[in-house]
């Protein structure tokens with residue numbers, strides 16, 4: 045019994061720049077979960093509630109929260 049090895053290519057150690065970091069936002073008011081990508085300047089995440097269109101800005105800060113998921117309630 046011999047299985048051929050998986051044809052894996054070597055992955056680069058760092059992701060390409062086209063992959064933008066994101067965070068998950070759970071809107072309690074609408075009960076929806078969205079994914080928010082980092083803004084063009086790389087300093088903020090602009091989240092928008094799918095229910096009431098209210099915007100929430102998350103700042104990217106060094107030494108800040110390393111959490112990738114947040115809960116937001118617009119009310």
Ligand SMILES: [Zn+2]
Nearest residue numbers: 073093096118
């Ligand atoms: Zn809302």
